[in-house]
Amino acid sequence: MTGNRDVTMTTMPRLLTGHNAPLTLSEYESTFPVIARAGSLLGELDASGLTGRGGAGFPTAQKVRLLKAHRGHHKIVVVNAMEGEPASRKDVSLLRVNPHLVLDGAEVLASLIGANEIIVCIARENERLAGHVRDALAERVRQRRRTVRSSVQTPPGRYVAGEETALVHWLSNRETLPQYRAKRPHVARVRDRAVLVDNAETCAHVGLIARAGAESFRSLGTDASPGTALVSISGALDRSQVLEIALGTPLRQILAVAGADPDPQALLLGGYGGSWLDATHLDTPYANEALAPVGATTGAGVIVVLAREGCAVAETERVVRWMANESARQCGPCAFGLPSLAEDLTLLRRGANDAAHALERLTSRCGVIEGRGACHHPDGVVRFVRSALGVFRDDVADHASGRPCIGSGSARHYATVPRLDHEGELTWQ
Ligand code: SF4
Incomplete structure (x- = not known):
């Protein structure tokens, strides 16, 4: 790993705010003030080096460019908050406390690619969260802050339903079947409309970059993995929780902040489609460039701690x-x-x-x-x-x-x- 900046836990108000109740629009705007930007929005997104936080880790600016260049009207931005991964709660937690940051990010993406609709997808079983987000959308309409038509849709909450092609297929045909091994990058479609699908956390980072700029985003994390990330940590600890950490933070430090077993047998990293990591690697920084050589990835931002006595x-x-x-x-x-x-x-x-x-x-x-x-x-x-x-x-x-x-x-x-x-x-x- 090269060029660490500040890789300690962030205490700045980034994605998570420390509140339990959703921020109202005015609370959100005073917590996340707009700072004047030097360059264009797309230039800032490029300079930020943001990659998708849903698991695939694809560069966000590259995806935006692909959709921006795509001819055709009536494009859609889909915010993927399905979170079918059982060991993950980051997107649900984020939308619960900071829905306007996610919605702002989705609106920025819509303006960049020329989309005229935003759809937020939340698992049907999570009706309460869907209600919170609908309330936030209604608040934006009341305060004349909505820039494009936006709605919440609730596909069935199965593991594969959050996979991009399955989500797009459901929006077209109401069936949650993955379609094909899509080669990245590609343009997905809902019926004849081109679609940009981004994970809820990714949208929130876009919203933050639009407000505070690329330089602020890159002030935490590493050169190769800039910014912060949400991590759902569970297993051998008193309370499963979602933390916001600077990418590059050593695993051992993340365990300490979470109050997890400091001497575990192993960690499950990435999610159910991720991999086990032996406890001899606890000093590895939590960033893909450091995890890849030991056979792991940050994936969907999941850490499960396996105690020594576990089987x-x-x-x-x-x-x-x-x-x-x-x-x-x-x-x-x-x-x-x-x-x-x-x-x-x-x-x-x-x-x-x-x-x-x-x-x-x-x-x-x-x-x-x-x-x-x-x-x-x-x-x-x-x-x-x-x-x-x-x-x-x-x-x-x-x-x-x-x-x-x-x-x-x-x-x-x-x-x-x-x-x-x-x-x-x-x-x-
Ligand atoms: S491999 Fe085939 S059956 Fe299995 S989840 Fe993917 S699409 Fe469904």
Whole structure:
């Protein structure tokens, strides 16, 4: 990593405000004053180096340029606040306390690409949050601050529903099916209208850059990963929480601020399609350029802390089973491959007679599944399983030779990783 600036936790009012109730429009405007800019909005966005905070990490200015150059009228900006990742609450938390920053960012994006509509997508199960955002939109209309037609839509809150092509497909046809392995960058469409889809946190950063400029944005973070990021941290700590951190902050420092177990077995980084990271890497800065060499990414901004007494195999099994149940099962790798991975992990967790064969099958199944789905959902599961087999290789070998760790007969007993319950509610410990 090069050129760290201030990589401590930010105490400036950036995305999160420290309030529990949503900021009214006037509170928001006094908390986030507009500072005169030197250059154009797009120039500031370019200079900021902002990348998408939804998981893919694509440069935001590049996406904007693509849509700006696209001919055709009636473009749409879609704010993706679906947050189908069970271990993530950052977009929900952000919209709850600071809806106007997200909406301002979406309006900036709309003006840059020439869009005449904004749609905020929130999971149907989160009707309360949808209500908050509708209230914020109504406030902007009352105060004559809305610049384009804006609405809230509520697709079903499944994991794959937040995937960009699935979201766009739902807006067109009311079906939450991912469509194809889109090559980036590409122009998505709702019926015949070009669409810019950006994650809610990304929109908030755009709003902030429009108000305070690129230089202010880059005053925290690293050269390669400027700015702050929201992190949902859960697992071995008293209270699952969302933190705003300067990118480049060492993982150990993030754990300390969150009050997490300072001596964990491992961290799950990125989300359910992310990867495990061995605790020997706790001094690694939280930034993609530093995490990539140790096999991890910031992904969807998720950190799950696995305690030393936790059973890594049981946790991995539970995540994979959940992911298998979440797929649309329209492709072979999801319909057959993911449930088979989950079954093999169950045999391995139990240390059953054929656990050694289950381990061999796991390895070969990963090779068969990878790259064969219409979307990247199965690839994420494969990446996650492979990271478990590597990071916990000693544990895995014990399980495979019929010596499961104490208590791992019950996956529930050591449940660490947050999940959605049967009614779609987030379960945080
Ligand atoms: S790979 Fe899986 S999640 Fe993706 S489209 Fe196919 S069935 Fe659906």
